Amino acid sequence: MYHLHADNTEQLNHALRSKMLAFNAQHFDAERQPLGFKYLDKHGALVAGISAYVFGNWLLISWLWCDESARGNGLAGALLTSLENAAIEQGAVQAQLDTLDFQAKPFYEKRGYHVKYQLDNYPRNGTRYFMEKPLRTA
Template sequence: MYQFENDDSQVLEQLLREQIVAYNQAHFDAQRLPLGCKFVDENQQVVAAVAAQLFGNWLQINWLWCDEKARGQGLASKLLSAIELKGKQLGALQVQLDTLDFQARPFYEHRGYEVKYQLDNYPRSGTRYFMEKSLS
């Protein structure tokens, strides 16, 4: 017999993630390969960076960030180009990311990304955009 329990913990979330990832790996013919690059200042502090992963034919950009003091110098564009090239060299044919309405949609559109799907009222009154670009 099973007993129902409420559990809002991160421990439960991590357990579920591990179980689903393990199950999915048995059905995918690709492994996730982490990719990233960054700009650092004279003190070796990160001022701009991108973190992504290669998964089969897809490059998934997870995070692209530029410190306020370093904005307007083209660092984000250089990071995006570098991670796309890295992904393409490793076999990525498509790249995917998401951004919020107050973040960088025009930045990505200017670089060839298109909105494929959007979540309105996210999380309450904003919009979350899922964007893609072909690397071929």
Template sequence: MYQLQADNSDALNSTLRSEMVEFNAQHFDAQRVPLGYKFVDDSNELVVGISGCVFGNWLIINWLWCSERVRNKGLAGQLLAELEQAAILLGAKKAQLDTLDFQAKPFYEKRGYSVKYQLDNYPLCGTRYFMEKPL
């Protein structure tokens, strides 16, 4: 007999993710190679960071964060370029990411990314953009 139980825990989420990654790995012939770069200040405090992975032919960009105090200084653009170059050396041919309407869409467009798909009314009245770029 099976019992239905509510479970909103991080533990369940983590377990389900692990199970799906394991299942999917049986059907993919590519491994995920993590990549990340950061800039720190004189106090070794993070001011800009980017992370992602190369998965087969794809660079998947997960996170790009830039502190307000160093915005518009070119640091985020340098990190993105560095990540892309490292991905190319690992065999990536394309890059993909998602961003929200109040985040960095113009930043990515200036660097060659284009919107491939968008979710309107996300989560209620915003827009989520899925972007891609050939490397």
């Protein structure tokens, strides 16, 4: 007999994620390899960074952030280029990311990313874009 319980905790979220990753690992022939770069100021404080995973043939970009005080200096572009080049070295041929309408869609489009699909009215009246880019041609 099973009993339904309400559970809005992060513990449940983490437990389900762990179980799904373990199940999925049985069906994938690749592991997620973490990849990231960062810029620090002269005091060692983070001013910009990018994190991602290489998963088989794919570069899955998680986060790209640049402090407002450092914007306009080319750091984000340099981070993205470094990440893409490192991913290519690890065998990635395609990159994927998502961004919101008030974030960096034009930035990514200038660097060869195109919208694969979008979620309108996200979460209520914005847009979430899922973008891809070929990293190298076969």
